[in-house]
Amino acid sequence: MSLIMPEPDQLTLDNSESIIADLRKISKNVLSEEEEKAVYETDGLSVHRQRPIAVVLPETTKEVSEVLKYCYRNNIKVVPRGAGTGLSGGALPLKDSVLVSLGKFNKILDVDFDNRCVITQPGVTNLSITGAVQHEGFYYAPDPSSQIACSIGGNISTNAGGVHSLKYGVTTNNVLGIEMVLIDGTIIRLGGKNLDPEGYDLLGIMTGSEGLLAVITEITVRILKKPQSVRAVLIGFNTNDDAGNCVAEIISSGIIPAGMEIMDKPLIIATDNFAKAGYPRDVEILLIVELDGTESEVDTLINRVLEIAKKNKASYNRASESDEERLRFWKGRKAAFTALGVISPDYICMDGSIPRKKLGNVLNEIASLSKKYGLSVANCFHAGDGNLHPLIMFDSNNAKELKKAEAFGADILKYCVKVGGVLTGEHGVGIEKRDLMCEMFNNDDIQQQLSLKKAFDEKSLLNPGKVFPVLHRCAEEGRVHIHKGKTRHPDLPRF
Amino acid sequence: MSGTYTPNNQEEISQFIYDSYQANKPIEIVTFNSKPIGRSIQCSQTLDLRKNSGVIEYAPEELFIKVKAGTPLIDILEILKSKKQSLGFEPVDLGYLYNGKSNYGSIGGVTSCNLSGPRRFKSGALRDHLLGFTAVNGKGECIKSGGTVVKNVTGYDLSKLLAGSYGTLSVLTELVFKVVPEPEYAETFVLYDLNPKKAMEAFSVAMKTSLEVSGACFYSKKNTEFLRLNDIDSSKSVTAFRIEGPKKSVQERIVSLTKIFKEIKEKTVLELYQSNLFWKITANLECFSNSQNLVAKISLPPTETAGFISQFCEDDIMDINNKYFVDWAGGLVFLEINDKDPSYLILEKIKKFCKEKGSHITIIKANDNLRRTGFFVSTSDENIKILAAKIKQSFDPKSILNPGKIYAGI
Numbered sequence: 001m002s003l004i005m006p007e008p009d010q011l012t013l014d015n016s017e018s019i020i021a022d023l024r025k026i027s028k029n030v031l032s033e034e035e036e037k038a039v040y041e042t043d044g045l046s047v048h049r050q051r052p053i054a055v056v057l058p059e060t061t062k063e064v065s066e067v068l069k070y071c072y073r074n075n076i077k078v079v080p081r082g083a084g085t086g087l088s089g090g091a092l093p094l095k096d097s098v099l100v101s102l103g104k105f106n107k108i109l110d111v112d113f114d115n116r117c118v119i120t121q122p123g124v125t126n127l128s129i130t131g132a133v134q135h136e137g138f139y140y141a142p143d144p145s146s147q148i149a150c151s152i153g154g155n156i157s158t159n160a161g162g163v164h165s166l167k168y169g170v171t172t173n174n175v176l177g178i179e180m181v182l183i184d185g186t187i188i189r190l191g192g193k194n195l196d197p198e199g200y201d202l203l204g205i206m207t208g209s210e211g212l213l214a215v216i217t218e219i220t221v222r223i224l225k226k227p228q229s230v231r232a233v234l235i236g237f238n239t240n241d242d243a244g245n246c247v248a249e250i251i252s253s254g255i256i257p258a259g260m261e262i263m264d265k266p267l268i269i270a271t272d273n274f275a276k277a278g279y280p281r282d283v284e285i286l287l288i289v290e291l292d293g294t295e296s297e298v299d300t301l302i303n304r305v306l307e308i309a310k311k312n313k314a315s316y317n318r319a320s321e322s323d324e325e326r327l328r329f330w331k332g333r334k335a336a337f338t339a340l341g342v343i344s345p346d347y348i349c350m351d352g353s354i355p356r357k358k359l360g361n362v363l364n365e366i367a368s369l370s371k372k373y374g375l376s377v378a379n380c381f382h383a384g385d386g387n388l389h390p391l392i393m394f395d396s397n398n399a400k401e402l403k404k405a406e407a408f409g410a411d412i413l414k415y416c417v418k419v420g421g422v423l424t425g426e427h428g429v430g431i432e433k434r435d436l437m438c439e440m441f442n443n444d445d446i447q448q449q450l451s452l453k454k455a456f457d458e459k460s461l462l463n464p465g466k467v468f469p470v471l472h473r474c475a476e477e478g479r480v481h482i483h484k485g486k487t488r489h490p491d492l493p494r495f
Numbered sequence: 496m497s498g499t500y501t502p503n504n505q506e507e508i509s510q511f512i513y514d515s516y517q518a519n520k521p522i523e524i525v526t527f528n529s530k531p532i533g534r535s536i537q538c539s540q541t542l543d544l545r546k547n548s549g550v551i552e553y554a555p556e557e558l559f560i561k562v563k564a565g566t567p568l569i570d571i572l573e574i575l576k577s578k579k580q581s582l583g584f585e586p587v588d589l590g591y592l593y594n595g596k597s598n599y600g601s602i603g604g605v606t607s608c609n610l611s612g613p614r615r616f617k618s619g620a621l622r623d624h625l626l627g628f629t630a631v632n633g634k635g636e637c638i639k640s641g642g643t644v645v646k647n648v649t650g651y652d653l654s655k656l657l658a659g660s661y662g663t664l665s666v667l668t669e670l671v672f673k674v675v676p677e678p679e680y681a682e683t684f685v686l687y688d689l690n691p692k693k694a695m696e697a698f699s700v701a702m703k704t705s706l707e708v709s710g711a712c713f714y715s716k717k718n719t720e721f722l723r724l725n726d727i728d729s730s731k732s733v734t735a736f737r738i739e740g741p742k743k744s745v746q747e748r749i750v751s752l753t754k755i756f757k758e759i760k761e762k763t764v765l766e767l768y769q770s771n772l773f774w775k776i777t778a779n780l781e782c783f784s785n786s787q788n789l790v791a792k793i794s795l796p797p798t799e800t801a802g803f804i805s806q807f808c809e810d811d812i813m814d815i816n817n818k819y820f821v822d823w824a825g826g827l828v829f830l831e832i833n834d835k836d837p838s839y840l841i842l843e844k845i846k847k848f849c850k851e852k853g854s855h856i857t858i859i860k861a862n863d864n865l866r867r868t869g870f871f872v873s874t875s876d877e878n879i880k881i882l883a884a885k886i887k888q889s890f891d892p893k894s895i896l897n898p899g900k901i902y903a904g905i
Contacts, residue, residue: 114699115796137705159648170646172655173623188878193796195826196609196620197659198855198872199901200883204622204655208648225705252556254579254676293707297744353644355557385645425646433649440649444636448890449651455885467650 003048003431005465008096012076016053019076019098026066029057029104040081040099044146045089045432052079052093059104061179061187061217068215069185071098077461078183080211082122082154085146087349088430090157090210090466100215102153108132109218115193117176119220122153126160129221138223141168144426145334153216158428159208163259163333166384167292168224170426172207179218180206183457192220205452210428211463213456227292230258231302232326235309236283236316240264243285244360246312247383250289251356253308255301259290260384261333264363267340267378267391268332274339277332280316287383288329336380337391344376344393346402348409352416353387353425365415366390373408375401387425388416414439429467437469499541505629505637505668511542512666512895513635521895524662526565529600530589532608532859533661533900535866544603547668555580558674559626559643564603564667571602575674583675584621585612588779592860595785603667609659612778613710613737616823622658624673630657630665633891643671656886662897663905664890678739683710683770684752687761688731691715691804691821697734698797698825700755706748710737711824712777715809718818721782726769731761737774780829782820783860789832790860793845797825799852804828807845829859839865850875871901880905 012019020032031037037051053076058064071078077097084091093099105121111132112118118129118140126147129140143162144150150160156178161170168174177191190203197203206213237243243262250257263271263286272279279286287309291301302319309317320326332339340347354362363379370377376393392408394401413423413433417440423433437446450468453460502508515522521538526545547565554560555578562571568586575581587610590598599605606628611620627641640653657664686697694713701708712735714722719729727733738748749764756762765773776782783790795803800821804810808819808830818831832841842856849855856873858865874880884905887894899905 112798113703114798116702136703159652161646165646169619169623172652173619182882186878188876188882190879192853193798194794194854195616195823196611196794198794198857198874199879200664200886201609201622201655201659202879202882202886204658205651205653207655208652210648225703227707228705248556251558254679256676293740294744294747296747297741300741300743353642353646355554355643357554357557382646387644387646420643422642422644422647422649424649425644426648428648429650437650441639445638445640445650448632448636448638449640449653451889452651452653452656452886455882455889 082151090430161426177220180214271332354421526601568599629669683765
């Protein structure tokens with residue numbers, strides 16, 4: 001599949017061998033054989049593949065600094081990579097780039113319960129942080145579904161969320177400090193075990209910057225004490241509108257659930273078949289609401305939620321009576337992507353965020369687009385924070401279906417923007433949604449973001465071709481984007 | 496162009512900045528002049544944003560409010576209160592600090608200072624609640640970022656950068672804030688007569704429980720006179736913990752705290768009204784009301800705070816006696832420094848301490864001389880200043896917006 005990326009620099013390609021030799025003087029972990037590089041040729045957006053000149057796996061911040069300094073002096077592009085689980089192609093190598101993998105930065109450096117934080121290297125997985133503190137009853141709040149595999153450094157790059165972000169925030173609300181290396185090799189430490197920045201909030205701008213501003217080599221995150229009690233309730237509805245109204249009423253009644261998830265019928269059936277979660281099969285929409293706090297608080301809130309559900313014509317409800325039952329409620333939802341893989345050869349996972357009250361409209365629009373394109377779709381939705389993941393099913397053996405699925409996906413995202421939402425809630429722009437940026441931003445907006453990029457990386461060597469349209473003016477890119485619609489929204493891995 | 500210009504809307508703001516950019520004329524940005532914070536600005540033009548005011552959209556069920564940046568913060572709080580909602584960062588009224596009486600200022604001003612109250616350590620800073628904005632950069636161009644939704648990773652998160660940039664990067668024109676339900680009920684558990692070290696230990700113990708403490712502050716015994724609350728004994732040091740939520744849950748958690756601190760004899764519980772008053776006084780720094788001295792805030796890892804206090808705030812043996820209090824469960828110290836030390840040697844010592852302990856100091860109130868010649872925030876890493884200068888240039892290439900407000904020359 002064609003993808004417009006920055007033009008490779010011929011001089012760099014011609015000098016590949018000497019570049020590899022120079023890199024070996026800096027790091028003992030330089031991969032240059034084709035089969036070694038194959039592992040790194042793609043990330044979670046596996047339809048695009050490209051091998052870099054070399055892959056470097058530095059072991060220290062100093063090594064990262066030396067590699068970047070070398071690349072900066074020699075005008076070589078650099079692509080940083082965490083665990084490679086990203087769904088938007090943010091870690092896709094460029095042909096004339098050096099890929100810097102943080103895979104060897106895999107240690108937790110300090111667990112500090114008194115200051116309620118953990119200092120870790122960026123290659124550590126999200127779930128390992130909770131693993132390191134749970135014996136004292138603490139946990140790290142952001143919980144993207146890939147948390148068993150995704151790295152905390154990658155989480156910062158995409159400002160990863162999860163199912164509990166309405167109450168506990170996304171990555172940016174849970175990071176206290178980082179050490180980072182600029183493209184010219186400068187090492188800078190931001191924040192630490194204290195709160196709020198001195199001067200500009202550079203930590204805030206680094207979070208969600210998709211590897212375009214600096215390479216992160218150390219991270220301090222805050223940890224939270226686990227709540228005393230957690231319960232969940234399953235609520236079924238016969239229409240999208242009833243479910244949407246129930247969600248809105250729960251929120252406006254002053255309840256902030258720890259998690260609030262919605263699945264539509266195709267996904268209820270698929271996940272229940274797969275995970276035996278015990279979901280009701282005669283409802284059109286299923287809502288899972290999780291509440292946490294002290295025992296009496298949770299019991300009170302569960303009753304309030306059930307009352308609101310009844311008022312909004314819920315046809316089914318069940319509150320968990322044990323932690324086993326609560327975990328069973330989640331088992332289906334958490335297996336959504338895997339379960340769908342069983343019923344469809346391929347699917348595309350979209351990631352728009354919308355105002356909660358537009359949920360009914362958006363689901364209805366998706367249903368009519370599904371008819372228009374002749375492709376099935378299943379929907380899961382982080383209803384608490386408005387983050388929608390429509391899963392468009394198709395068969396990649398049929399080239400026409402892939403093209404249709406991509407156009408379908410783009411139409412959903414455009415509709416999300418139209419109703420006041422955004423292109424991506426938690427997966428990042430990467431290369432996948434790069435050409436849709438002009439749906440949300442005008443030329444001045446994009447130019448300001450590009451100017452900021454230059455403050456960090458004047459030569460645009462760090463992760464070029466990502467996030468922003470390759471042609472810098474939206475008007476020009478708009479033309480390209482209309483003619484070359486086929487370059488967007490490829491299929492995704494199933495993990 | 497000179498004097499004060501008071502535009503009515505974003506278009507007029509944009510035109511004024513564009514003209515100033517063309518003419519290389521710097522601008523001081525104000526709304527209600529409620530917060531003389533940051534370094535002094537020497538320029539002939541003032542941009543007054545008070546007319547760019549009003550609520551654009553309030554969606555209680557969507558948990559956001561969109562406002563023009565010149566809107567008085569007090570108006571926003573009243574509108575939210577009518578729907579039993581509030582701003583989760585617990586807005587601070589610094590009017591008491593600067594002028595001895597309430598003056599919340601504008602929402603744009605508070606955003607530019609990233610001012611957050613006692614709930615910050617639990618619920619995040621102002622910047623964590625800012626979902627999106629529209630602004631005018633130093634070239635007069637209107638720019639936007641973010642939106643009305645909580646989860647959003649579409650482009651750089653410029654909201655974080657503009658919050659706390661003291662008007663040096665762009666002039667904010669519209670802001671979208673996340674709103675939260677007001678707590679149903681609250682009480683405050685008070686321990687008396689702890690020394691600073693014991694108080695910091697008590698914070699650590701409470702923060703390791705799942706009792707969801709949403710405020711934790713300490714007033715030393717020399718700084719409690721102003722706490723004129725019926726249920727507070729202001730002759731002793733006060734270590735306070737706020738608990739919020741449904742009434743039954745709050746009372747259960749207060750019982751739990753009482754059990755945890757059963758060894759400490761002198762304690763009390765402030766019920767809803769007194770509790771709310773206590774935290775309002777604390778958020779608004781009323782202990783420094785109309786102070787004539789320099790006031791600074793020092794952000795610290797909580798485990799370093801007891802050491803900081805004994806060096807710079809209170810120590811009988813060393814005869815150190817500065818007025819101070821501790822907020823954010825030990826993570827923030829507010830300190831008053833007497834003018835009798837005109838060269839402010841103590842500031843240099845604090846900067847050194849901050850550099851060693853991974854913390855920083857911000858001067859929130861200073862006399863004119865210090866605001867002209869001294870520092871505002873302590874940034875020990877020159878590379879951060881270099882990066883800050885480049886970022887400033889990327890938004891404001893001719894350095895016409897509040898020049899020098901954070902760092903001299905930037």
